[in-house]
Amino acid sequence: MSTSTTAPVFDEPALVARAKAGDMSAFSDLVQHYDRRIFRMAKQITQNDDDAEDVLQESFLKAYTHLDDFQGNSKFYTWLVRIAVNEALMKLRKRRSDRTVPLDEPIDTGEDEMVREIAVWDENPEETYSREELAQILDQAIQSLKPAYRTVFILRDIEELSIEETAEALSLSISAVKSRLLRARLQLREKLTRQFKRQGDDAFAYL
Amino acid sequence: MLTCKQFLQELTDFLDDTLDPKLRAELQKHVSECPNCWVVCDTTEKTLKVFKGMEPQPVPSHIQAKLMEALEKKKKSKGIATQTDI
Numbered sequence: 001m002s003t004s005t006t007a008p009v010f011d012e013p014a015l016v017a018r019a020k021a022g023d024m025s026a027f028s029d030l031v032q033h034y035d036r037r038i039f040r041m042a043k044q045i046t047q048n049d050d051d052a053e054d055v056l057q058e059s060f061l062k063a064y065t066h067l068d069d070f071q072g073n074s075k076f077y078t079w080l081v082r083i084a085v086n087e088a089l090m091k092l093r094k095r096r097s098d099r100t101v102p103l104d105e106p107i108d109t110g111e112d113e114m115v116r117e118i119a120v121w122d123e124n125p126e127e128t129y130s131r132e133e134l135a136q137i138l139d140q141a142i143q144s145l146k147p148a149y150r151t152v153f154i155l156r157d158i159e160e161l162s163i164e165e166t167a168e169a170l171s172l173s174i175s176a177v178k179s180r181l182l183r184a185r186l187q188l189r190e191k192l193t194r195q196f197k198r199q200g201d202d203a204f205a206y207l
Numbered sequence: 208m209l210t211c212k213q214f215l216q217e218l219t220d221f222l223d224d225t226l227d228p229k230l231r232a233e234l235q236k237h238v239s240e241c242p243n244c245w246v247v248c249d250t251t252e253k254t255l256k257v258f259k260g261m262e263p264q265p266v267p268s269h270i271q272a273k274l275m276e277a278l279e280k281k282k283k284s285k286g287i288a289t290q291t292d293i
Binding site: 186 | 277281
């Protein structure tokens with residue numbers, strides 16, 4: 001039996017410092033800590049497994065190559081996300097350049113579309129659906145968003161960057177992030193409500 | 208008295224709790240008196256919660272292996288570049 005059964009503490013600044021000094025195993029630890037989140041984000045933005053794989057690889061290679069440029073003003077993870085989101089958006093632009101809309105399309109402000117479904121949810125979608133089913137429902141909901149909304153939602157609400165960090169990563173103003181975020185959240189709420197609403201409890205018919 | 212439309216426009220800041228206390232109190236009052244906005248607010252909050260609760264799947268091992276291989280290669284070329292630079 002080993003003397004210690006607790007998992008080693010993940011000390012990001014220390015790992016970054018060691019990686020900067022040339023310690024590859026420290027950089028590997030950073031990769032292993034964040035690769036699944038970067039990969040998920042890449043898949044959600046590009047919606048393509050091959051592109052996501054490229055984004056994963058290119059992001060970590062770039063981070064490794066430019067590690068000396070990382071000054072520690074932000075968290076390493078935030079810096080990494082910024083690299084990855086740029087890689088993912090480049091893929092998306094390349095893929096979409098000959099069709100569909102650019103990422104900086106004017107935002108649709110059709111107020112009447114903001115809220116249609118008003119119904120309470122079943123108690124716990126997490127208990128009603130299996131992990132896989134739930135993951136599929138959430139993925140489909142995200143995929144249905146326009147890229148301009150989707151990207152903001154992923155960074156702010158899934159990767160949990162702040163509004164300011166999201167704005168910086170996407171070169172958007174704070175107010176643009178907020179308005180896109182509002183629409184993304186409401187559109188997702190709309191879609192999930194259709195899925196999760198309590199049966200026989202449509203709207204507030206009894207009011 | 209706030210309208211539902213005004214309430215919705217502030218929903219993001221309301222949920223993120225980044226509003227000044229006065230506006231927050233007004234929104235709180237609206238949401239406690241307007242059943243529709245209460246439902247929208249509650250289900251939006253649950254929407255965020257369900258997304259935040261999703262654990263990312265592990266990266267498939269062959270993709271991980273490729274990444275580590277590429278990094279090793281990069282490490283070598285980084286080393287060589289530094290040596291030849293001197």
